Each structure stands twice: as structure tokens, then as C-alpha cells.
Amino acid sequence: MTENLVDLPAIEAAARLIEGDVVRTPTVPSTGLSELLGVPVTAKLELLQRTGSFKVRGAAAKLRLLDDAERVAGVVAVSGGNHGIAVAAMADSLGVKATIVMPRSAPRRAVELAERHGATVQLTTDVTEAFALGGRLRAEGLTLIHPFDDPDVVAGQGTVGRELAQDAGALTDVLVSIGGGGLISGIAAAIRALRPGVRIWGVETAGSDAMARALAAGGPIPIVPTSIVTTLSPPAVAPLTYAHVRALVDDVLVVTDAEAVRGTLEIAEAAKVWTEPAAGCLLPAARRVVEQAGGDCRLGLVLCGGNATVADVLAWASRFGVDVS
Template identity: 40%
Template sequence: MELVTEDDIRAAATRLRGEIVRTPLTAGPAQGPPFLLKPESLQPTGAFKLRGATNAIALLDPARRASGVITHSSGNHGQALAHAAARFGVPCTVVVPEGAPKVKVDRMRARGARVIMVPPDRRVEVAEETSRAERLALIPPFDDPTVIAGQGTVGLEILEQSPEVATIVVPVGGGGLASGVATAALTVQPHRVRVIGVEPELAADAAESLERGRRVAWDPERTHRTMADGVRVCLSDLTFEHLRHRLDGIVTVTEDEIARAIAHLALGARVVAEPAGALAAAAILAGRVPTVPGRPEATVAVVSGGNIDPALFTRILAEHG
């Protein structure tokens, strides 16, 4: 299986110039170990997914682009594809699992996407069926080299912004972000920068897969127990191979640790993070990933998204603020 390369990521970075925000590195919460944040929540769609979606659409030939694009997503990738499609003047359809956060679904529709709601275990099947029936270009959330290359620009930016970085911590759901960032770290700074993935304990299929040495899928009934809706999906064969060869390690966090991280980021770093977006910070704050005393620039936590349901955000701040 052919993996994404440094050249793929650098080409994506050139392609994305002017289309996405080059997010800054900002200080982590004052309370706790020293580390920096890469707030992808500052993207126009509130999450890193805009990078991969834009790169994928940009690489479609004009004829395929004109027919329209489709994806399956619980929220952030759907929003990103809708945004990118609108920029290119392309019709967009998103197959959404029932129970997806209303705030994310509403934003997909606001960006012009047609939304098809289905049971969680049928999201991929319906997207593929609709793609064939309507001749739409299918752009998966993570199981695609062009998407992974776009997500890898997050890692490329971190390496350029903080030459002293030694550890990058990233959330893991489908594995596209972790695959791209790990590729950037391994090829741009080989053997100097380690990349650590983070999953919720209640959706830890990647941790189990890497431990067993083969891809293990968890049923939606298991992964939907976590509040981190953005990482309820499992690895694909493509992302598993990237992580198996390039990720330096993976840890898990509890639901309480995720909630506490959301509160710490909001109150201590002025960064709004959704549950999936808070995973990396949660692992650091919980002591799962050691940092270097006095050197915040040595550890960077990627805040992958900030599209949190307002009611959930209010409740977490009330309980943990």
C-alpha cells in the first residue's frame, strides 16, 4: 500500500495557500505542564478538516468537480467539504449519522450542502450508493491520500513555527490527521520529533489495532458512548498502515479528563475546543504525555476543532470551571 509522502504534503501546502488559515501556536493553560496549542478551531469552519477537503476538491478534474461531491461525516468534514465546494462552485452532499450535533448539521446546510440523515452504521454504505447513482465524486473524511496530505500541512506548519518542538500530540478518530502529521514529522525531521495519538477510552479502536498489529473495528454502539463525536469513527486500512509505520505511540483519556481539558482550554488559554478537539490537551494535562519543564515550545497539542454544542459547553464549564 502506497503511503503519503513529504512531497505530497508540501504540494498540498502550496495548493492551500490563501484557502485556509495558517493557524498560530499559542500558550497552553497557565495551570498545568508547559506546552503550546495549535488551534485549528480558528479555521473558517472551526476545524482542521478544511485542509484535507480543500486539497481533495482542488485535485479533482473539472468534469468530476462539475458533477458534484459527496461525503459521510458526523460534522466537521461535512462542514469543510461544503465550504470548499462552495468556494469552487461545486454541489455538495453530506451523509450524516443520526445523532450528530445539531450545531454541525445546521452549519453544513448553511454552507449549501444537501444533508442525508441515516443510521450511524449505514453512513458509508449510503454515501457510496449515492455516489454511484448520482455520479458524485466521493471524498471520504480520512480514507484518501489527498485528504491525508492536506491534513499533514498541520504538522508541516508546526515544524516551521517551532523548530525546537520534540513532541506533537494529536487526536485520533479515523486517523487522517495523525497520519498526515506523523508523515510530516518523520520525513521533514526524521527521528527528532515524535508524534503521539490520543483517543477516548470509550472509542479506542486505534489503540487496540496498533497493539494487536491488525486493524480492529469497533461497533458504532461502542464508539457512540464517548462525548467526542468527532472521533467515533474507526481507522481505515490506509490510515492504519500510516499509523502502524509512522506514529510513535498512542494513549487514551477518560470522559472526565476530556471535560476538564475543555474547561482548562476555555478558562486558562481562551481557546474553545469541542470534545474531540480537546483530546491532545487532555492527555498532556492528565500526565499521559510527559512535557519538558520550562520548555513549552517542546510539546505541541493540536486542538483539532472547536465546534462544540453550546449546551454541552455551558454544562462542562459549570461542572469543571
């Protein structure tokens, strides 16, 4: 670690630890996205990861490090969707009892998948109450598997960046979605070590822009998330992830929910992969990067997850007046 930041040796250790638990997802040039954006685009298809998102990497890294007493006590995770699915699946494979706390706004599919893996799911009125309940359950003896405020989790997510750096061709810019900031923190640590000249851009949706607000305020501040993108909607980022973004990320771009939904549909049509809006938000942000960086840029997009139903996306498209014809 340097200044409490996760470093490449920690990410390499996490990669060895979770090698048997995760998929080395494809890193592929996308002809369709390249034509759409007018510059070469490489996509890291983390939506093809086990459980449908990158989250299983951090969950596996943390659960693999639990001692016997912690495993016996069981674990609790607070999630807007994907982290809960990942913790439930990994805990199930290790024989650890899991309780997943989600706000009622979480996708129904996420609740169903967590329960399918044997987890107990508790629903709360909103994400702030979910984190409060998670804290109470931790105080009662469960081990908290935090979605982002944990260096072991960040190191696990950093294996995405390690693979991208190793597998991609030439890149000038990498775009990563931000919820609590665990994914971009780990990816940025890996990319800065392995490809130091590459620019790193974070992307949030308006109403869940906790990192952008933290950067403007000089530190993490509480917010009330209002975005439909629940998987990017913590009540605040952590000092840990804020420090990584402040030190390692070039800028954080904020797009609207409508743009994120439209991006999901455009990626489906152009790249032939089904993302969720947490990844769809990268497309409008990528257009801004191309405008700022110019036509010589070569983009890497981390398509972080695909756990949205067709019905959900079409309902959002109707709500925001996004043309699906």
C-alpha cells in the same frame, strides 16, 4: 510515497494547492497551558481555521484535484460533523453540489452549517449506516470525499504538521487527536521529515478508540462508536491511516469522555480559546506524556477544532459530573 505513506513532497504540493483556500493558523506559546502542565507548551490553533477545524485542508486538497466530470457529478461526504462542514464550504466556493451524510448524533450546529453552505444533508441512525449510505451514493455517481481514507486528504491535513514544524520553537513531543487518523497521519509524515527527533502521540476517547484497537489487533477492525465525541468516531480506521500510525507514531493514548470535556473547559480557562472535546482530550493525555517523558519535555498541542456550542459542553459536563465552578 514510501511504502504507500504520504511523504513531505506530497504535503508540500498540497500546501501550494490549497494556499488560497486555508488560513495559516497561529502557532503560539501558551503561558496558561505551560503553567497548568508545568512544562513549556506550544499550541497550534487550528480551531481558528476556516470552518472552525483543520478539515477544510483535506477537503480543499481533494476538491481542487477533481476533474470536470467529477465536479459536474457532485460530491458526497460522510461525517460526524467537521468534515461535512468543510466539504460543504469548499464545494460551495467551487460551485460543486455536495451531499453530506451524518449520523443523527452529529452536532446540530454541524448540520446547520453544512446546509448554510448549500449542501444537502442526509441523516442516518448511526455512523456505520452513514458510511453505508455514502457508499451507495458513490455507486450512483457522486464522487466520495472520504474524511481520512485518501492520500490527497491526508496530504492536505499534513499541512498542519508542516506549519507546526516551521513555526514552533523547540519541541520534544507533539499530541494529535485521532478519529479516522487522517490528521495524525499527515502531521506525523511532516514532523518525521522536518523534525525527526520529536515524539508523536495520538489521542482517542474511550468508545471511539478505533486506532488503539487496530494497533492491538494488528490491523483495522470494526467498532461500534459510543463516545460523545462524534468527530472522533468512525466505525473503523483505514488501512492507509493505520499504516501511517504504526510506522510514524510513538503511541496512542486513550482518555475518557469526561476527561475530554474537562480538558475543553480547562483549555478555555487556561489558554483562553474555545475547543471542542476532540481537542480537549489532548490535555489529560498531555499530563500522561509529562509523567512519562519528565519535566524536560516541551509539548506541541494541535487544537484541531472548536465547533462545539457552549450548551453542548455544559450539558456534557453535567452528564459526567464535571465541575464547572
